[in-house]
Amino acid sequence: MRKPFHILCSALVVFVLLVSCETKKQTIEVNRNDKLKVVATIFPLYDFARLIGGEAVDVSLLIPPGTEPHSFDPRPENIVSAGRAAIFVYTNDTMEPWAGSMLKGLSSPGLVVVQAGRGIALTEEHRPDDGHDGHRHGHEDAPDPHIWLDFDKARKMVDTIVESFISVNPAKKELYLGNAKKLKDSLAGLDQKFSAALKTCKHNTIVHGGHFAFGYLAKRYGLKYISASGFSPDAEPSPQNLVRMSKTLKKEGLKHIFYEELVTSRMAEVIAKETGASLLLLHGGHNISKQELDNGTAFISLMERNLDNIKEGLQCRR
C-alpha cells in the first residue's frame, strides 16, 4: 500500500518540477527576440547602456534596485541572468570585486565582458583632514572606485561601452555611435554646468554624512570634501571623525550637510542636530530605488539634482 503511494508522490513532484521549469523556459524565449541582451552591474552603467543602445538593446540591472552595491553578493539568479546576456558590463575590480569570481563560475564562451573603467587610473585616497592625524580608517590606501562621478571619466566609460556594442552587433554601428555622442554631449554639458556654477559659491567644502564617494567630483571642481566613513558605507565612522565634521561645519559657517542615497541618513542627522544644519541629498548614483527605476530616472537628472543641492548647500550665486 505504501509503495504505490510513494511512487505517486515522486511522480507528482517530478511533474511539478518539469512543468515549472517548462514555463520558465517559455518566458526566456519571449525575451530572446533580436534585441542585444546586456547586463550591467550598477545604475550608471545600466543607464549609459540603455541610452547608447536605445530600442536595439535590452538592458537589465544586475544589482536589485534598493541594494547598496558595496554590500552586494551575487545570487544564483544573478549569475544565470549574466549567463544569458550577450554583454556583461561592470565598472572595475575595485567597485565590484565579486564580478571576477562570478564570471569565472560562468561557462558561456560567447559572453563579452566589458570593464567600463578600463584605462581609467584610480586615485589612491588622501582624505583632507584639517591636518589632523586621522588616517586610521579601514580603506585609507585603497583606490577610489567611484569614477562615474567624474563626468570626464564617465565619457570615457561611454566610449568603452559603445565599442563593445559595435563589436557584438556591427550592423547597428551608426545608431550606437549617434546615441553615444548625444550621451557624451549631455555629460559634457553637465560638466560645464557644474564647473560654471561651482565657481560662484560662498563656501567650498562638501560635508557628507555618508561614505567617501565624491572624491573625484570634488577634485574636478576644486572643492574640499570630507565624509563620515571610508569608501564603503559598511565602514563605521569614529567619534573623532564626527566631531571633526561638526567642527568643519561650524568653522566654515555651513548650513547644510549632505546625506547619501538608499542607506539611512542617521549619521548625517546626528551631525545636523549637533550643528543646527539641515540635510540635503547628494546622490552617488550607485543604485536607485525600485520606485525610481520604475519611473525611468536617468543618471543625468540625478546629477542635475545634485548640482541644485550643492548650489544650495555651498550658497552658490548661479
Added chain:
Amino acid sequence: MDILEFLSYGFIRRAMTAGSFIAVLCSVLGVLLVLRRLSLMGDGLAHVTFGSVALGLAMKVYPLYVSIPVVMISSVGILKMIERAGIYGDAAIGIVSSLGIAVGVVIASASGGLNVDILSYLFGNILSIGDAEVYISMFLAALVLLTIFFYFDEIFSMTFDEEFAKASGINVNRINLILAVLTSVTVVLTMRLVGIMLTSALLILPAVTAFQIGRGFKHTLFIAAASGVTSVITGIFVSFCLDLPAGASIVLINFALFFAAFSLRRFNVFHG
C-alpha cells in the same frame, strides 16, 4: 581636543547614556540566556529581524511593526523546539535564524528590489542615537530589571533546573514566554540603536565575564551589568583617544574585561 570638549557633543552623551542602559539590559538578559545555553539567541533573532524587515518593506508597513511580533513568535518557537522536539538550543537557534534569512532573501528577490537598503536599515550605530531612543533604552532597561525583580525566585530556579522548577509548582511556560518576549523586544530595538555586533556582544561577553568572578546568582547579575556599563563608557573613551569606531572598541574592551576576570580567577584572587 580635550575630554571635556569631547563630552560637550550631544551624540557622545547620548551614546554613553543610552549605551549604558542598553548594556545593563543586555548583560542581565545575557546571564539568563548564556546559562540556558542560548548564547546565540541575539544573533539568531537578528537574522529573523532581517527577514521580517524585508517583509515589512515589501508590504510597505513600518518594519518595526512586523519585526517585533515575528521575532517574538520566533523566540517562542526556539523554546518550543527545545522543549517538544528534543533538540539542543544551538540547533534550534540555527534553524530559526537560517529560516529568517531565507525568507528575507526570497522576499527581497520576489519583490524585484526595494526602496531602501535592508542592511543599513537593520544596523544602527551607537553614535547615531536620537533623543527619543535614549528614553526607549531607559524604559526597556527598567522593564527588564523589574521583571527579573518580581520573578526573581522563579527565574533563578528555572535557569538552573527547569524540571525541578516545574515540579515545585512554578508556571514555567509563563515565565518562559515573558523572557522570550523581553529578549525579542530587546534584540529588535537595540539592534536598531547600536547594531547587531554590539547587541550580540553585550548579550554574551558581560555574562561570561561575570561567571568568572561572580559569587551567587545576584552577584553574577550585578557584575555582568557593571562590566557591560564599564565596557561602553571605556569603549567610547578609547575610541575617542585612538580615533577608532566606537562599537568595535566596546567589543574589544569587553574581551579585555573577560580576560582580566579570567586571569583573576586563575590566580585565585576571588576564590582563594
